[in-house]
Amino acid sequence: MEVIKIKENSDIKRKFSELAPFLFLFFMMLFLHSLTKGLQNDDLWFNAILNDRTILEYWCWRYETWSSRLIVETILIYLSMSKYWIWCLLDSLMFVLLAYSISVLFIPKEKKVYENWIVISMILCYPFIQLSSAGWLATTLNYLWPLSLGMFAFIPLKKAFCHEKVSVISGVLSIICILYAGNTEQMGAILVCVYIIFCVCLLLKRELKLVVVINLVVSLLSILFVITCPGNEVRAMAEMHWFEGYENLGIISKLKYGFFSSTAHFIESSNLMFSLFSILLLVAVWVNYQDKIHRVIGALPLLLKSSILIGSRVLLAYHPEIGIYHPEQELSQITALSSSVSLFYIFINIVMIVLIIICLFFIFGKSKKAYLSILILAAGLVSRIIIGFSPTIFASGLRTFIYFYFALLIVNLLVVDNIFKKTTRSVQKIITYIFVYAGIFLSFACSVIEVIRLPIS
Incomplete structure (x- = not known):
């Protein structure tokens, strides 16, 4: 009996250690949300939209003239009409759901304690202020929530791929998540692409399960609804003024x-x-290889990034007529860059991508994890590149980068996992402490300051 009791206490302690990071993230995000200043920008428009029409009239008008995001906007309307603290609570939970989904999808069970803290710290590194550009509710419900629910919808896919049982409740919840996440263009495209790729893999292995097929069908129907919506084309024409020419x-x-x-x-x-x-x-390549060639190549991405940051500013100081790209520049400044300068930037960025791919193969070898890492980064990059087919590519601000940010976060996690495999437990603790302190005291502190300084609009 005493042995059983000790084992039960050990299991409870381990479970609490695994859940503690998520509780910590929830309260940190709840505190950050409490500093926001209520409804702003588009939030106010959605708050008042039902003053002169019914929700059914809104659906018909919106579908024909502006957007296919009827599910997202319906929840946005009623949430904007509710108490503000309800959104603060739900949005904090969405951050936790995102962290939980990443943990389930990418962290081995035996490494949950340390790597869950890594996930939390990297989420705290995300520039929270980017979710305010269209109003806190409008931006988070259109970008953060589809990402969180979409990631949760991949859990049954992973279970099917790993020969684990998918419960009925899990299957039903994933369908609900896909209905919401697939109602947005970026996440809808990601859902369809990922489910098609893995459905083909499961089909080739003759292990395709019903829940995966159902989720693929729901994803396809969602993106079909987006593509055939007449309002999206009308909106694209109406928004041409954001990008002259x-x-x-x-x-x-x-x-x-x-x-x-x-x-x-x-x-x-x-x-x-x-x-x-x-x-x-750099760290992962150095941990995996002792020879100079591999280590030098592993250092090149960091050296190239540092050279670009320092060199571009020095060059601009002496030759301001050249122009330098910054993502928050006005469109006129960006289009004013000479073709030679823009081509130079594109060339440098392609070189960086090639170096990253080489480093990932160094770290993971020609394994499934190497290809998975490249696929995740490619999905994040493509999700932002397709915004180039919208005249609001620059007017939308930085909120459209969220999928790219979290693709980087996930690959960061996979690289950390590789580093952990090559290091001792004490080194793992040191790395975890560095991440947590950096996430809390640097990034989170910056987010707090930015939210406090954000003007009411």
């Missing part, structure tokens, strides 16, 4: 703007998440 751009030019703005945000600016990624690549 956009209607004259060809597919190549739109891809160029999408690629250029997406990669430059991480590579040409002082981006914490990408800097962390570059450092982790």
Whole structure:
């Protein structure tokens, strides 16, 4: 009996250790949300929209003239009409759901304690202020919530792939999550692509399960609803004023703007998440290899990023006429960059991508994890590049980068997991402490200051 009791206490302690990071994240995010200043910008529009029409009239009007996001906007309308603290609570829980989903999908069971803290600390590194641009409710419900629910919808897919049982409740919840997440263009496209890829893999292995097929069908129907919505085309025409001359751009030019703005945000600016990624690549390569060639190549992404940051500012100081890209520049400044300068930036960004791919193969070898890491990064990058097909590519601000941010976060986690495999328990503790303290005292503190300083609009 005494042995059983000790084992039960040990299990309870382990479970609490695994859940403690999520509780910590919830209270940290709840505190951050309490500093926000209520409804702003688009939130106020949604709050008043039912003053002169019914919800059914709104659906018909919105579908025909502006957007296919009827599920998202319905919840947004009623939430904006509710007590503000309800959104604060739900949005904090969405951050926890996102962290939990990443943990289930990418962290081995035996490493939950340390790596859950790594996930939490990296989520705290996300620039929370980016979720305020269209109003706190409007931005989070259109970007954070689809990401969180979409990630949760991948859990049954992972279980099916790993020969684990998928419960009926889990299957039903994943369908509900897909209905919401798939109602947005970016997450809808990601859901369809990921489910198609893994459905093909499961089919080839003759292990395709009903829940996976159902989720794929729901994802396809959701994206079909988005594509066939007449309001999306009407909105695209109405928003042409955000990008003068956009209607004259060809597919190549739109891809160029999408690629250029997406990669430059991480590579040409002082981006914490990408800097962390570059450092982790260096550490992981150095832990895995002792020879100079591999170690030098592993250091190149960090050296290239540092050179770009320092060199571009020195060059601009002496030759301001050249111009330098910054993601928050006005459109006129960005389009004013000479073709040679923009091509130079694109070339540098392609070189960086190639170096990253090489480093990932160094770290993971030619394993499934290497290809998974590249696939995740590609999904994050493409999710932002496709915004180039919208005239609001620059007007939308930085909120459209959220999928790219969390793709980087996930690959960061996979690299950390590889580092942990090569290091002792004491080194793992040190790495975890560094992440947690950096996430809390640097990034989170910056988010608090930015939220406090944000003007009421």
